[in-house]
Amino acid sequence: MLDKAAAILDCYRPDGGAYRLTELSARTALPKTTVFRLCADLVRLGLLEREADTYRLGGKLFELGSLVPRRHDLREAALPFLQDLFEATRETVHLGIREGDEVVYVERIHGHDVLPLPSRVGGRLPLTCTGVGKALLAFSDADFTEQVLAGPLARLTPHSVTDAVRLRTAIEQAQVSGLAYEEQEAAMGVSCIAAPVFDGQAVVAALSVAVPRARFRPAQLAPAVRTAALGLSRLLRSGR
Amino acid sequence: MLDKAAAILDCYRPDGGAYRLTELSARTALPKTTVFRLCADLVRLGLLEREADTYRLGGKLFELGSLVPRRHDLREAALPFLQDLFEATRETVHLGIREGDEVVYVERIHGHDVLPLPSRVGGRLPLTCTGVGKALLAFSDADFTEQVLAGPLARLTPHSVTDAVRLRTAIEQAQVSGLAYEEQEAAMGVSCIAAPVFDGQAVVAALSVAVPRARFRPAQLAPAVRTAALGLSRLLRSGR
DNA sequence: AAAATATGTTCCGTGTCACGGAACAATTCT
DNA sequence: AGAATTGTTCCGTGACACGGAACATATTTT
Numbered sequence: 001m002l003d004k005a006a007a008i009l010d011c012y013r014p015d016g017g018a019y020r021l022t023e024l025s026a027r028t029a030l031p032k033t034t035v036f037r038l039c040a041d042l043v044r045l046g047l048l049e050r051e052a053d054t055y056r057l058g059g060k061l062f063e064l065g066s067l068v069p070r071r072h073d074l075r076e077a078a079l080p081f082l083q084d085l086f087e088a089t090r091e092t093v094h095l096g097i098r099e100g101d102e103v104v105y106v107e108r109i110h111g112h113d114v115l116p117l118p119s120r121v122g123g124r125l126p127l128t129c130t131g132v133g134k135a136l137l138a139f140s141d142a143d144f145t146e147q148v149l150a151g152p153l154a155r156l157t158p159h160s161v162t163d164a165v166r167l168r169t170a171i172e173q174a175q176v177s178g179l180a181y182e183e184q185e186a187a188m189g190v191s192c193i194a195a196p197v198f199d200g201q202a203v204v205a206a207l208s209v210a211v212p213r214a215r216f217r218p219a220q221l222a223p224a225v226r227t228a229a230l231g232l233s234r235l236l237r238s239g240r
Numbered sequence: 241m242l243d244k245a246a247a248i249l250d251c252y253r254p255d256g257g258a259y260r261l262t263e264l265s266a267r268t269a270l271p272k273t274t275v276f277r278l279c280a281d282l283v284r285l286g287l288l289e290r291e292a293d294t295y296r297l298g299g300k301l302f303e304l305g306s307l308v309p310r311r312h313d314l315r316e317a318a319l320p321f322l323q324d325l326f327e328a329t330r331e332t333v334h335l336g337i338r339e340g341d342e343v344v345y346v347e348r349i350h351g352h353d354v355l356p357l358p359s360r361v362g363g364r365l366p367l368t369c370t371g372v373g374k375a376l377l378a379f380s381d382a383d384f385t386e387q388v389l390a391g392p393l394a395r396l397t398p399h400s401v402t403d404a405v406r407l408r409t410a411i412e413q414a415q416v417s418g419l420a421y422e423e424q425e426a427a428m429g430v431s432c433i434a435a436p437v438f439d440g441q442a443v444v445a446a447l448s449v450a451v452p453r454a455r456f457r458p459a460q461l462a463p464a465v466r467t468a469a470l471g472l473s474r475l476l477r478s479g480r
Numbered sequence: 481a482a483a484a485t486a487t488g489t490t491c492c493g494t495g496t497c498a499c500g501g502a503a504c505a506a507t508t509c510t
Numbered sequence: 511a512g513a514a515t516t517g518t519t520c521c522g523t524g525a526c527a528c529g530g531a532a533c534a535t536a537t538t539t540t
Contacts, residue, residue: 022517062306063305066360068299112320114316122305241498261488262487
């Protein structure tokens with residue numbers, strides 16, 4: 001029964017849609033009656049909200065979601081550095097962590113011009129075709145990195161690197177320079193530079209700046225990204 | 241059974257703690273066996289995470305939480321204006337909406353110096369002793385406002401206004417000026433100035449700047465707050 | 481060292497309550 | 511008017527959630 005309830009919640013996608021009863025029934029492959037009863041319960045618990053025959057995700061989920069430990073602590077610690085980075089570059093700034101073989105974006109801040117990126121706070125993307133992902137990958141366990149390189153490589157755009165050899169080279173460069181690059185691999189027309197964040201032991205996150213390809217100046221962005229990542233790493237290592 | 245699962249999730253508080261099985265059993269007043277089974281299910285669904293006999297909130301909740309419609313849309317639209325406001329003031333900036341008779345904070349950005357505020361993203365506070373809350377209250381239905389004024393007024397600090405007459409005066413001033421003030425009513429030593437955000441129909445949110453009392457200069461903050469709120473209101477009214 | 485207390489975990493018989501088909505009500509399409 | 515689709519109520523059946531009792535393991539007390 002929990003499974004069924006979770007299946008209902010899992011129907012919802014980033015487009016922020018509100019589904020009708022029949023729609024949920026179809027998507028979950030559950031009988032209409034069952035969905036009806038479960039939705040009523042979920043609404044009662046605040047996990048769903050109802051408005052005239054449509055169900056949306058409920059405010060309680062937002063509240064619970066903002067309590068999730070690793071995410072919340074990290075965001076709180078990182079925010080000032082992300083602000084610095086944004087102020088220095090005035091471009092879209094990301095903070096992400098690794099979860100399985102994907103990136104989960106914990107924060108994303110931007111100004112008035114919004115890039116058409118697939119990244120979203122709370123969203124997941126392949127490690128291999130995002131700046132943040134590559135930075136995480138380059139500084140993870142060697143075993144894990146090899147495992148990812150061995151598997152099939154995802155593709156978000158025609159420029160996504162799906163050749164393991166080329167990707168390995170890129171990762172080695174990142175390991176040497178401490179910076180990971182990504183050019184139109186996640187979204188056409190957007191390039192990205194990223195740096196890993198450490199807590200003293202291992203890499204715990206990475207942050208990046210995404211820039212329209214036309215005005216991508218790595219030489220100017222690199223110091224800012226590096227500075228932010230080092231600053232955050234130092235904070236995580238010492239204080240708290 | 242959903243109720244019991246929800247009760248488990250509801251145990252978790254902002255302090256980001258991880259609870260043990262026995263602790264959860266005590267907090268929920270459910271038999272240990274039941275909690276054990278439910279937690280196993282919740283872990284399987286990603287709603288909880290387990291690490292050596294302790295359970296934390298799971299990453300899935302973060303992902304679901306960031307999909308909740310009103311919150312997510314509003315945050316996305318507001319972020320650039322919050323950035324502007326932060327850059328102009330370099331103080332802690334809030335964005336909140338009304339939910340029942342409380343504020344829910346949707347976003348909070350700050351620099352390296354963190355104020356000891358009770359506000360948290362995803363957290364709830366009384367409408368009556370926060371800047372954002374007062375701004376929301378001042379521009380809500382008159383009926384609702386009266387209803388809140390009639391009820392008992394919450395108190396977060398010794399300075400929280402618990403006298404309905406004084407609060408009504410403050411609200412009327414906010415209605416005239418379009419700005420709401422709060423001085424040490426949410427946290428000692430912190431003052432706050434807030435402005436409502438409209439979507440063309442009604443008030444949908446409010447944003448505020450919180451400042452250590454020592455350097456609180458309303459005359460300089462007011463234009464920045466007002467500008468940000470108006471800019472966001474204009475965007476919500478027209479575009480999307 | 482033994483006993484006591486605490487932890488998480490497995491087992492399993494009982495009974496509840498989730499289940500979903502069928503029928504109903506209220507719209508909306510044709 | 512009829513057909514189709516919506517959300518909703520009803521209710522008999524049976525699966526499975528329930529939780530007490532017993533167990534395993536670690537930690538503390540005597």
